[in-house]
Amino acid sequence: MKAELDCLECSLRQALRAARMAGDDPQMHRKVMDAVAADIPTMDLNDSPAVLSLGLYRYAREFSGNPDPYKNIKKEQNAMALALEPELDKLVAESDTPLLTAIRLAAAGNIIDLGVMHTHEIDPRLAIKEAMETTPAIDHSDRFIRSLESCEDLLYLLDNAGEIVFDKPLIKELQKQTRVTAVVKAGPIINDACLEDAEQVGLTDFCEVIDNGGAFVGSPLKLIPPSFRERMEAADVILGKGQGNYETVDEFDGDVYLLLKIKCEVIARHCGVPMGESIFLSTRARQEKR
Numbered sequence: 001m002k003a004e005l006d007c008l009e010c011s012l013r014q015a016l017r018a019a020r021m022a023g024d025d026p027q028m029h030r031k032v033m034d035a036v037a038a039d040i041p042t043m044d045l046n047d048s049p050a051v052l053s054l055g056l057y058r059y060a061r062e063f064s065g066n067p068d069p070y071k072n073i074k075k076e077q078n079a080m081a082l083a084l085e086p087e088l089d090k091l092v093a094e095s096d097t098p099l100l101t102a103i104r105l106a107a108a109g110n111i112i113d114l115g116v117m118h119t120h121e122i123d124p125r126l127a128i129k130e131a132m133e134t135t136p137a138i139d140h141s142d143r144f145i146r147s148l149e150s151c152e153d154l155l156y157l158l159d160n161a162g163e164i165v166f167d168k169p170l171i172k173e174l175q176k177q178t179r180v181t182a183v184v185k186a187g188p189i190i191n192d193a194c195l196e197d198a199e200q201v202g203l204t205d206f207c208e209v210i211d212n213g214g215a216f217v218g219s220p221l222k223l224i225p226p227s228f229r230e231r232m233e234a235a236d237v238i239l240g241k242g243q244g245n246y247e248t249v250d251e252f253d254g255d256v257y258l259l260l261k262i263k264c265e266v267i268a269r270h271c272g273v274p275m276g277e278s279i280f281l282s283t284r285a286r287q288e289k290r
Contacts, residue, residue: 001247004266007049008040015056018190021073022064035059048247049266050217057189057217068188070161077162077191078200081109084124085165091132092169100141102170103259104131107278109166110159110242110261124162127261137262137277140285144257147237147282151178155235157212157219157249158184159242159260161197167241171207178236181208187215192244218248243267246281256283 012033019032036056043052061067088105095101108131111124148154154174158164167182174180182203184193198209213225218240221229232238232249238256240249246258246267258281262268268275 001048001250001267001270003043003045003047003049003052004269005045006266007045007052008043010049010264010266011036011040011043011052011056014053015059018057018060018069019064022060022066022069025064028063031063032056032059035063048218048220049264050244050247051220051223053217054189070188070191074161074191074193074197075200077160078165078197081124081162081165082201084128085168087128088166088169091128092173099145099170099173101132102173103141103144103280104136104278106167106170106241107131107136107259107261107280109163110259110278111163131278134278136280137273138271138279138281140257140282141280143282143285144237144280147255147257148174148177151236153235154178154180154237154239155232156180156182157238157240157245158182158193158198159244160191161193162191163241164193164197164203165201168201168203171203174239175207181210181231181235183219184209184211185215186211186213189215189217192217216244216248218242218244218246220248221252246271250283252283257281258283 015032015036016029019029036059039055060069091105092098092102108127111127156171158167171180171182184195184198188194195209195211198204203209212219213228214223216223238254240258242260243264246260249256250258261278262273262275265275271279273279
């Protein structure tokens with residue numbers, strides 16, 4: 001996915017938010033904003049929004065001296081989500097279609113996104129209720145089920161801390177049909193899940209967890225190391241969670257599914273879905289339609 005002019009404006013908003021998360025010094029906030037503003041003339045709109053945002057998070061870390069500004073809040077999000085896990089498991093266990101229910105709950109978890117939302121804006125129980133009562137605006141779950149019939153190796157690209165608890169029921173359902181490998185980030189970036197988050201929520205107890213080789217937003221195809229690119233190519237199916245993965249792997253030549261809630265006007269326009277809706281998109285189905 002390519003960026004748009006709106007992404008340049010958004011970069012400044014994200015820069016201020018990231019700087020404030022990294023520390024309380026207004027002078028540091030201004031330095032981060034100035035550095036990002038100076039980069040805007042050279043930002044290439046052929047890159048994805050996720051790639052354009054990497055610089056602002058680097059500036060926030062460097063100018064604040066805080067290597068992981070979201071560390072504490074990630075632990076809080078994990079704990080918050082773990083408190084809901086019995087409810088998630090119960091919904092799946094009592095469902096006539098447990099895999100579809102698990103998919104909807106995983107989509108509900110995608111609301112936990114501090115890249116575009118504040119903590120007070122996040123209501124996971126409301127997200128669960130809405131997910132159980134509505135169908136995704138784009139729903140390629142039937143095609144996904146068919147893909148699973150021949151799948152022996154599924155790569156599950158995780159998104160945020162906290163959200164990964166909502167992914168656990170889906171991963172367990174998928175493991176009934178195929179091998180699943182979950183993917184975290186190799187270093188801290190926003191509130192994205194790293195290995196310590198996967199360990200905190202117990203994901204590593206039953207699923208292989210690897211990293212994508214960097215502190216990336218999503219998995220930018222031109223930035224990930226060759227070893228992870230090869231791992232993606234070896235997978236029969238890739239399931240990517242969240243907007244970062246939508247922005248960076250939507251053009252990958254594979255059997256890719258993207259599960260997310262639309263929280264950005266640029267992505268809404270790109271996929272033709274209103275803001276606030278959820279989608280479960282097969283990139284091959286979209287390509288065939290075009």
